[in-house]
Amino acid sequence: MWTYPSTWANPEKKDPMKPKLAITMGDINGIGPEILVKALARPDVQELCEPVVLGSARVLETARDHAPLCPPATLVTDFARTVLPAGSIPVIEGPVPIPEYHPGRLDPQAGRCAVEWVKQAVGMALARKVAGVVTCPINKEGIHLAGYDYAGHTELVAELTNTRDYRLCLFADQLRIVHNSTHCSLIEAIRLVKADRIAVTIRLGHAALVRLGFARPRIAIAGVNPHAGEAGAFGREEIDELRPAIERCSAEGIECSGPHPPDTVFLRMLNREFDMAVAMYHDQGHIPLKLVAMDSGVNTTLGTPIIRTSVDHGTAYDIAGKGVAREESLCAAIRLAVQFAEAERS
Numbered sequence: 401m402w403t404y405p406s407t408w409a410n411p412e413k414k415d416p417m418k419p420k421l422a423i424t425m426g427d428i429n430g431i432g433p434e435i436l437v438k439a440l441a442r443p444d445v446q447e448l449c450e451p452v453v454l455g456s457a458r459v460l461e462t463a464r465d466h467a468p469l470c471p472p473a474t475l476v477t478d479f480a481r482t483v484l485p486a487g488s489i490p491v492i493e494g495p496v497p498i499p500e501y502h503p504g505r506l507d508p509q510a511g512r513c514a515v516e517w518v519k520q521a522v523g524m525a526l527a528r529k530v531a532g533v534v535t536c537p538i539n540k541e542g543i544h545l546a547g548y549d550y551a552g553h554t555e556l557v558a559e560l561t562n563t564r565d566y567r568l569c570l571f572a573d574q575l576r577i578v579h580n581s582t583h584c585s586l587i588e589a590i591r592l593v594k595a596d597r598i599a600v601t602i603r604l605g606h607a608a609l610v611r612l613g614f615a616r617p618r619i620a621i622a623g624v625n626p627h628a629g630e631a632g633a634f635g636r637e638e639i640d641e642l643r644p645a646i647e648r649c650s651a652e653g654i655e656c657s658g659p660h661p662p663d664t665v666f667l668r669m670l671n672r673e674f675d676m677a678v679a680m681y682h683d684q685g686h687i688p689l690k691l692v693a694m695d696s697g698v699n700t701t702l703g704t705p706i707i708r709t710s711v712d713h714g715t716a717y718d719i720a721g722k723g724v725a726r727e728e729s730l731c732a733a734i735r736l737a738v739q740f741a742e743a744e745r746s
Contacts, residue, residue, distance in 0.1 A: 418450045419531035419741035421734065422521035425455025426536030427514045428498070429505050430715025431725035433463035436536055438727035440489060441470035445731055448738050452476075452530065454517035456498045457491040466723045494520050503721025511542030515556065522560040525706040531741035532707030533557075534733050539715045551583035557701050557708050566703035567604050570685060570712060571736055572693030575669060576676040577685040578605035578702060589681035593624050593637050598645035598678070604702040605676050606654045611743045620665050620674040621646055621658030622684060628659040686712075695728040698736045707740045709733040 426432030436453065437460060439445050453460060457473040464470050474488040496516045499509040521533040535553050543550060550556040558566040569578040580601045581589040602619060609617035621642060623629055629638035642659040649656050660668070662680075666688035669677050679685030689697050689712070697712035711729040719725055 418448070419738055419745075420450045420452065420529070421532050421534055421737055421741075422524050422530040423451050423453050423534045423734075424514070424517040424521050424536055425453060425459065426517075427510050427539045427542055427715045428456055428459045429502055429507055429510050429720060430537055430539060430717060431720050432536030432715065433459050433501075434466050434721070434723065434725045435711070435727040435730045436460070437463045437467040437470040438725075439730045439734065441467040442727075442731065445734055448734060451489060452524075453489055453491045454494070454521045455491060456493060456501075456513070458498070459501050460489070460491060462501060492520065504717040506539065506542055506545070506717070508542060508545035508547075511539060511544075511548070512546035514538040515543050515546065515548050515550070518553065518556055519560060522557060522706060522708070525708070526561065531744075532709070532737040534730070534737050535708065535710040536730065537711055537713060537715045539717075542715075553699070553708070553710055554582060554701050557704055557706075561704045561706060563704045565600050565604070566701055567601050569605065569608065569700050569702050570689045570697055571700060572689055572697040572712075572732070574672060575666070575689050575693060575697075576605075576609070577666070577669075577679050577689055578608075578676060579679045579682060579685050581680070582682045584682075586681060590624065590637070593641050593680055595641045595645040595648070598642060599648050601678055602645065602649045602654060602656050603652075605678060606649075606656075608700075608702050609675055612739060613743065614675055616655055617675045618673075619654065619656040619676045619678065620660050620669060621656060621678045622662040622665045622680060623659035624662070624680040624684075626661075626663075628661045695726050696732045697729055698733045700733075700736060700740075707737050707744070709737045709740075 457475045460473040471487045471489045473491045476490045496513050499507050524530045525533050554568045567578050568582045581592040606617055623638045625635035629635045632639055638659040646656050665677055699710040699712045701708045710733055
């Protein structure tokens with residue numbers, strides 16, 4: 401019978417090279433608790449990191465019905481100073497009252513808990529108590545009903561870290577897509593197609609790949625108009641905004657090209673012609689990634705002083721609590737956080 405690796409079973413034998421990761425449970429009434437216990441039950445994940453869960457110990461224990469091999473929860477206030485019982489997962493609940501567990505139900509208090517757990521996790525990362533933060537899904541309607549005005553994790557983490565220039569980036573094996581804009585209307589996204597902003601997006605994407613070990617990343621910039629504007633026939637954004645940004649970044653030594661027709665550039669990246677693509681708006685980047693990697697995509701925030709990765713899916717209330725949610729995206733998010741942490745340490 402499989403047993404937990406010795407570094408989990410015996411707190412005195414923790415691997416000092418394993419990065420500590422704060423993992424937030426997200427909305428307790430979504431699939432966050434289920435995918436979390438399924439991920440923490442996997443030997444490959446256990447070998448990668450030393451986790452601390454920001455969430456509900458009670459809900460984690462209930463969710464273990466779907467993954468009995470997940471180590472049990474141990475409630476702690478400071479996991480760095482606590483000697484854990486053999487084979488357990490430290491859970492920090494924080495000061496916010498946790499509502500009853502009702503899978504599939506929209507609950508503003510669950511939304512409040514989800515936000516406050518992210519705040520705690522980011523605080524731990526800023527204080528260097530953990531190497532990074534991995535987040536399970538939150539429900540945007542739930543956090544708005546709780547009184548918060550955040551559009552999502554990306555904006556929340558940026559505010560908590562006082563980061564002005566940040567971008568959402570998606571990873572899934574060969575697909576790496578950094579977004580020039582995300583959670584805004586399409587009209588507003590077009591307004592954000594400006595040379596200065598695009599240049600920042602390219603630089604942030606380039607810096608992320610360099611951190612991950614790419615010696616000279618090849619970055620493709622997608623056009624915003626059909627056929628990348630067709631020399632101005634279908635719009636001038638490519639001529640007036642995208643091309644100047646590309647020329648500016650190229651002069652800085654960044655290997656970037658385009659603007660490329662957006663209907664083919666992602667396939668070309670999938671075929672390894674490029675290492676990353678810059679998408680001009682949310683769906684332009686999300687659709688191709690979810691088409692080929694719905695269960696394994698990772699959402700990360702570039703530009704902040706901390707490592708933060710997340711699943712690239714929502715709370716899925718319709719299947720919450722049924723035991724059918726898949727943990728692959730969360731496992732991929734943990735792996736990417738570890739990759740970034742090891743790159744920082746080297």
